[in-house]
Amino acid sequence: MQRNTQQRRALRKAIRLADRPLSPQEILQAGRDQIPGLGIATVYRNIRSLLDEGWLQEVELPGKPNRYELAGKHHHHHFHCKACDRVYDIDNCPGSFTDLAPHGFQLEAHDLILYGTCRGCVTEA
Amino acid sequence: MQRNTQQRRALRKAIRLADRPLSPQEILQAGRDQIPGLGIATVYRNIRSLLDEGWLQEVELPGKPNRYELAGKHHHHHFHCKACDRVYDIDNCPGSFTDLAPHGFQLEAHDLILYGTCRGCVTEA
DNA sequence: GTCGTTGCAAAGCGTTTGCAGCCTA
DNA sequence: TAGGCTGCAAACGCTTTGCAACGAC
Numbered sequence: 001m002q003r004n005t006q007q008r009r010a011l012r013k014a015i016r017l018a019d020r021p022l023s024p025q026e027i028l029q030a031g032r033d034q035i036p037g038l039g040i041a042t043v044y045r046n047i048r049s050l051l052d053e054g055w056l057q058e059v060e061l062p063g064k065p066n067r068y069e070l071a072g073k074h075h076h077h078h079f080h081c082k083a084c085d086r087v088y089d090i091d092n093c094p095g096s097f098t099d100l101a102p103h104g105f106q107l108e109a110h111d112l113i114l115y116g117t118c119r120g121c122v123t124e125a
Numbered sequence: 126m127q128r129n130t131q132q133r134r135a136l137r138k139a140i141r142l143a144d145r146p147l148s149p150q151e152i153l154q155a156g157r158d159q160i161p162g163l164g165i166a167t168v169y170r171n172i173r174s175l176l177d178e179g180w181l182q183e184v185e186l187p188g189k190p191n192r193y194e195l196a197g198k199h200h201h202h203h204f205h206c207k208a209c210d211r212v213y214d215i216d217n218c219p220g221s222f223t224d225l226a227p228h229g230f231q232l233e234a235h236d237l238i239l240y241g242t243c244r245g246c247v248t249e250a
Numbered sequence: 251g252t253c254g255t256t257g258c259a260a261a262g263c264g265t266t267t268g269c270a271g272c273c274t275a
Numbered sequence: 276t277a278g279g280c281t282g283c284a285a286a287c288g289c290t291t292t293g294c295a296a297c298g299a300c
Contacts, residue, residue, distance in 0.1 A: 254297105255297080258293105
């Protein structure tokens with residue numbers, strides 16, 4: 001029996017209002033705007049339960065803490081800014097990569113990550 | 126001035142003989158076959174120096190420990206078999222993804238990972 | 251002999267877990 | 276009131292770093 005605590009409400013709101021995938025630390029900071037005493041453990045516990053619930057989606061980046069965004073989005077990929085470490089959604093996907101897989105290999109999924117500098121950091125430089 | 130220690134020689138040999146990218150722990154185990162007292166810190170320190178040296182290349186997999194393989198290969202990507210957890214090289218790259226980046230974003234690099242089942246695991250099933 | 255390198259142990263860092271008290275239903 | 280949930284702090288697993296001893300040159 002799951003309870004609708006103010007912490008969970010605050011975290012849901014923070015993620016819903018974000019325009020990009022957030023890291024646990026970013027979620028913590030956003031949550032603390034509403035609940036100053038919010039603990040990091042609560043963030044992690046809620047991330048897990050929201051994932052199990054299917055409300056949240058994991059964005060895995062090599063060598064970086066995971067990011068999380070609302071589930072149910074259209075198939076898309078991500079842009080990782082090396083300067084500010086933020087992650088942005090990329091709307092379209094170049095398509096299928098079935099012909100890339102070696103002969104006899106069964107392709108089930110793919111992941112594409114772009115690296116560079118986001119607009120904000122480009123103009124700052 | 127870099128020294129050619131038996132540890133470094135053993136690690137180089139282990140990586141050179143491997144037919145796939147190795148994790149630090151795998152490198153440690155392989156190295157201990159030759160030098161039983163080998164420490165994990167030495168493995169990490171040598172991984173770093175071999176990377177700086179350009180002899181070693183990092184293979185980053187989301188949600189997995191990094192792996193390392195001999196550098197100098199042509200630009201390529203990887204196929205990760207979900208069944209046996211092995212990683213395979215993919216020879217060709219679909220090309221540039223510059224048009225995918227949002228307007229104003231500066232694209233510098235990309236990473237493409239294919240997931241599925243390798244030939245060996247397909248025939249086994 | 252120098253000083254780069256090593257092994258050990260401790261420290262970081264992000265994440266998870268144990269626990270006593272809190273608060274939602 | 277019951278028991279899921281919270282904050283704190285300690286525990287984790289992996290990687291990095293401090294340090295005294297070692298060994299390549």
